[in-house]
Amino acid sequence: MPFLCNAWYAAGFAEELAAGPIARTILDQPVVIIDDGNGGTSALSDMCPHRFAPLSMGRIAVGTLTCPYHGMVFDSAGSCIHNPHGKGARPAALQLRNYPVRQQDGIVWIWMGNPSKADQIAPPSYDFLSAPENTVLRGYLKVDANYELVTDNLLDLSHAEFLHPFIMPEGTATAIRYRAEQVDNRVSAYHIMPDQPNTPLFELVLGPGVQRIDGFANSHWQAPANLMLETGAKVLDEGDGRLVLLPQTHLLTPETGTSTHYFWCVARDRNIVAPQLDAMLHAGLANAFEHEDEPMIKAVQQRMAGRDFFEMGPALLPMDEGSVRARRVLAKAIAQEQV
Ligand code: FES
Numbered sequence: 001m002p003f004l005c006n007a008w009y010a011a012g013f014a015e016e017l018a019a020g021p022i023a024r025t026i027l028d029q030p031v032v033i034i035d036d037g038n039g040g041t042s043a044l045s046d047m048c049p050h051r052f053a054p055l056s057m058g059r060i061a062v063g064t065l066t067c068p069y070h071g072m073v074f075d076s077a078g079s080c081i082h083n084p085h086g087k088g089a090r091p092a093a094l095q096l097r098n099y100p101v102r103q104q105d106g107i108v109w110i111w112m113g114n115p116s117k118a119d120q121i122a123p124p125s126y127d128f129l130s131a132p133e134n135t136v137l138r139g140y141l142k143v144d145a146n147y148e149l150v151t152d153n154l155l156d157l158s159h160a161e162f163l164h165p166f167i168m169p170e171g172t173a174t175a176i177r178y179r180a181e182q183v184d185n186r187v188s189a190y191h192i193m194p195d196q197p198n199t200p201l202f203e204l205v206l207g208p209g210v211q212r213i214d215g216f217a218n219s220h221w222q223a224p225a226n227l228m229l230e231t232g233a234k235v236l237d238e239g240d241g242r243l244v245l246l247p248q249t250h251l252l253t254p255e256t257g258t259s260t261h262y263f264w265c266v267a268r269d270r271n272i273v274a275p276q277l278d279a280m281l282h283a284g285l286a287n288a289f290e291h292e293d294e295p296m297i298k299a300v301q302q303r304m305a306g307r308d309f310f311e312m313g314p315a316l317l318p319m320d321e322g323s324v325r326a327r328r329v330l331a332k333a334i335a336q337e338q339v
């Protein structure tokens, strides 16, 4: 299936860009993102128009890129500003594609479609990622599978009991109250887990001793594949009653049709200056996403062997309602874009 082009995709984290250029293939297109030297950001094609060398292999200074193959120099708008050969001719074809880019909430967003439409839609807003009362853990992984399979995984969290002992204890899946909802083109999947044993995840955040919690994890999806998860727990133990929230974003950007950039952020407003807690939480969550979700999603991709999800006739269950709705909304948006 083609990709949705007129949409914002997460291309990286702002802190990554602060450390240097980001070179990434997005929607099958090689892109390099740089500091433009004027307080802004540029996203350019990472393929020299001369003979297609990756510019990210060359010298990148603030605001300029020098091709590593024959030395053409480009500015942050993608124009060739220097040809070191012969009379230094710079034909119009020596122009890099320049993609609209934005930074918001610590995320670098890129627009892969018609640049003139980029101002019509704002990137998704996740202001809890930049709220001063929160601390945020961030992580990145590559998933060797189509991004819609990753969306499916995040809109149906009943798998957590079977894949993620850190996040959900045994016996939880049967107790999940699941409900999906679609409002316009947005899809939510609510997972309510009343009166369950505390989990290793919330034990880390709440400290030891908590026995029973009301857990919840509600996934909110918008096309093409950006999700916010409202995750939290209320302590049920007598005299406690604390409510802890771990709001998250899971931003999925196709690298190709069979591989996905997966950017995750998890925020909390408790105990926010706690490096040891940060390290333990990050390790537990990264392990769940990288070593438990990723191998399973990749294995599913391999079993599907390039076939279409719906044409394979999946045995759909009530907990698939959110992911099926999201697939339909996305397919419709892509079809409309192709007209
Ligand atoms: S390929 Fe870049 S200058 Fe020749």
Ligand SMILES: [Fe+2]
Residues within 6 Å of the ligand: 153, 159, 160, 163, 164, 288, 293
């Ligand atoms: Fe998972």
